[in-house]
Amino acid sequence: MNYFSDLEFVCAGKVVNRTLWNRGRIFEGYYGLQYIHKGSILVRVGEEAEECLQGPVVFFTFPQVPWHYGPPPGEEAEHCWICFQGERVEQYRKTGFLPVRTSQLGIPIREPERFLLLMKSILHLFRQGQENPIPHGRTVLLLEELLLETAASRSALQEPSIPLHREKLLGLKEKIAARPELPWDFFREAEKLSLSYAHFRKLFRQLCGSPPGQFLGDCRLRKAEGLLTSTEIRCSEVAERCGFPDRAQFSRIFRQKNALSPTEYRKRFAGFD
Numbered sequence: 001m002n003y004f005s006d007l008e009f010v011c012a013g014k015v016v017n018r019t020l021w022n023r024g025r026i027f028e029g030y031y032g033l034q035y036i037h038k039g040s041i042l043v044r045v046g047e048e049a050e051e052c053l054q055g056p057v058v059f060f061t062f063p064q065v066p067w068h069y070g071p072p073p074g075e076e077a078e079h080c081w082i083c084f085q086g087e088r089v090e091q092y093r094k095t096g097f098l099p100v101r102t103s104q105l106g107i108p109i110r111e112p113e114r115f116l117l118l119m120k121s122i123l124h125l126f127r128q129g130q131e132n133p134i135p136h137g138r139t140v141l142l143l144e145e146l147l148l149e150t151a152a153s154r155s156a157l158q159e160p161s162i163p164l165h166r167e168k169l170l171g172l173k174e175k176i177a178a179r180p181e182l183p184w185d186f187f188r189e190a191e192k193l194s195l196s197y198a199h200f201r202k203l204f205r206q207l208c209g210s211p212p213g214q215f216l217g218d219c220r221l222r223k224a225e226g227l228l229t230s231t232e233i234r235c236s237e238v239a240e241r242c243g244f245p246d247r248a249q250f251s252r253i254f255r256q257k258n259a260l261s262p263t264e265y266r267k268r269f270a271g272f273d
């Protein structure tokens with residue numbers, strides 16, 4: 001007997017996405033758990049404002065509204081998904097176990113490597129088909145484990161200190177993203193909020209998905225990628241404009257992230273000689 005026949009899996013997959021965009025996609029009667037393990041993704045629901053989500057982060061897609069999402073220009077996202085429908089899913093939704101919302105979509109994940117491992121296990125079982133009730137049941141249980149992990153991450157965001165500092169932390173995040181080349185001093189930023197640096201770092205990570213230093217580094221690299229693909233300025237000047245102390249450090253960090261030097265990246269993605 002199949003105890004999990006009240007849930008059906010529609011599709012599942014994993015890609016490293018650099019160019020694919022879903023524009024106006026309608027999920028016909030089913031929901032999706034979308035996990036960005038690394039990288040960034042732009043997401044917009046219907047006519048709502050576009051949001052930039054940075055991994056590791058989850059967002060949930062749902063029926064009846066158009067979805068628009070894909071990576072920012074010149075960037076890539078490691079993206080896993082599992083889509084599902086059925087009476088059990090409606091219970092998830094009604095109880096809030098499956099959050100349905102059109103703004104503030106991203107839920108930063110606290111243990112990304114474990115979350116990714118669970119996603120890979122689901123993909124493996126999904127490929128075995130749903131006819132056999134044993135792997136199907138295990139897939140349902142793994143999905144519920146993912147939903148529990150997401151709920152735990154949401155709960156962490158509701159720590160009393162976060163609502164108190166939410167707007168200021170989000171404002172700081174936007175300022176860093178807009179001017180990553182500045183010499184940001186996060187100890188000083190913590191003092192402005194009357195927080196210890198350790199607590200400031202914890203709150204920033206819970207709210208924004210990564211610690212402030214890592215977020216700053218990612219923003220500098222994104223700006224560098226944009227300059228490399230849209231201008232012909234020298235790599236040393238790109239490094240300076242993005243806040244790196246010298247070209248050598250810039251090249252080393254850039255290669256670590258992209259597996260390409262800045263020059264190689266420019267030739268591949270912008271066509272410069």
